[in-house]
Amino acid sequence: MAMPKNESGTTSLSGLDIAGAFFAPIQEAGPPSPTKRHIKISIIGTGNVGMAITQTLLTQDLADELALVDALPDKLRGEMLDLQHAAAFLPRTKIVASTDYSVTAASDLCIVTAGARQIPGESRLNLLERNVSLFKKIIPPLVKYSPDAILIIVSNPVDVLTYIAWKLSGFPSNRVIGSGTNLDSSRFRFLIADHLDVNAQDVQAYIIGEHGDSSVALWSSISVGGVPILSFLEKRQISYEKETLVKIHKEVINCAYEVIKLKGYTSWAVGYSVANLAWSILRDQRRIHPVSVLAKGFHNIEDGEVFLSLPAQLGRGGVIRVINVPITDEEADHLRGSAKTILELQEHLGL
Template sequence: MPASNAANVRSIKIVIVGAGSVGVTTAYALLLSGLAAEIVLIDIDTNRALGEAIDMSHAAHYAQARVRVGDSYDDCAGATAVIVTAGVNQKPGQTRMDLVKTNYGLFKSIIPQIAAAAPDTILIIATNPVDVLTHAALKLSGFPVERVIGSGTAMDTTRFRHELGKQFGVNPRNVHAVIIGEHGDSQLPVWSLASIAGMRLRDYAAQKGIPYDQEVMDGCSQRTKDAAYEIIQRKGKTNYGVASVLVSILEPIITDGDALVTVSRVGTYAGVDDVALSMPCKLNRAGAHQDVPLLLDEKEKELLKQSAESIKEVLRACE
């Protein structure tokens, strides 16, 4: 880490609201990353949160960061970012949208308190359904649009690259492909722009001397969409992947890194206005910025519109 960024980290405070499995795993991943000097956990169950903080403080001996429990939302004051993971978790057989009424009601309580205590912070929303709740957090906080960011399809994009990497026999970091739209069932892969080594996937397969089968490719995107359902069915929750993704969203914010990440942000998409969904955004210390629109083909534009409209329908039901 450059010296200027290392100096900046010494003043970084990150608050995590919700000390469930995602919140605690995120705190631990953040602790080991060395990106923050202070990590604050806020949870309704302060005793359990304290136990987690004490346990992590033993790891902090090696990571050189302070982990503590906040007494109230006033502890959000001075935070560079506040990550919200609080809410009811998705259960086997549920969709993310099934959680909306309970978690929307919770946000009406907690988001105004966070905004009042930390008016200059960046809100990072991880609670599902993340697109609906990113929109809710923007309205309830009164923050500028760039300072309310949903984790969105950053996790789906990571899973998608993992699937394509396995299929083509390359490291997922060398796969350039994104999932956009809803973090949910209407998400869509951008096949028209997916590439490896600067070549479209079909061209890369031809150069490598392997067949390109769109049905196999569609299987990769379907496994991406179904991944959370499978994990929840097997272990009851997802936490490691999303925690790593949340830290990857935080890093360019803390370091002013200008990294492109597929996150959820309120805007107008495919002609549908005032809706949150995921597109590649530039992340830096000012928040999330949509500088360059994707060059989608006509089919992808239509699928994006359908995704936006499905989210908008849920938003109408909440209002």
């Protein structure tokens, strides 16, 4: 095919498909294989947390397309361009951004990080009410454009807002997941590993319940390298102080507060945590994560519909099942107390 000439007689690519000029077509090429899956993830909110999640997802080569949505158009475009300019150093991922939710159409996974910030002196309930109003603007359009998506809620208070997202979406509960205590459990594993001088990946330990001050540390199920810690200590008649366990749990709760005090916000750890959940879901890994799920019916929680974190198996369908992890009577009491705390907040909202 002859290429068009400009006025000086030189070849011009103006008005021509450059890719078509650059590549020679393959003879009798058929359409792309129908088995190839295009994975799309949408992230709502491009603050520190949203961008940490985005950056982590990009480096892990999980999605073919990332869609970013935010209410601030200039910041949104700036973040998109900044990421696009790194294309030469990253796996090939299409990055799009808009204030219009239509950009999220046909998403496999929608991750919501947007949320109102607490005003000094503002009550937790008032902050929650403002976030509920915000979710009423976020969730319906996500459902409209991606009716088959799975929702991951990261915005705080995550357990109540996951419940709100579930109600607003009309999705089955297995497709609405809160990031919950997945990060709390990572902090827990780190602190235990630090005490024992082992790799955190060799520590199996869960924080369950509320992502907050009423969370529950499952000491009875902690193992290191497959060895249950508490029963091991008891069999070897090695004494330990319960206060030490309580102190480690308090450290887990205070971790986020310390990071916020020092740098103003948390971002990187939650970025890795949520990307970890996305990987398990979209790659159908069927791994166990402590995430916020509809907890009614588990561990004698019967008072109402409440989302809180329990060890759950995640895969392409979202929550596949909740693990029947054995817990002590004391841990069960704390868990029901955690559920009560969340239910009281929901009742105040008058939902």
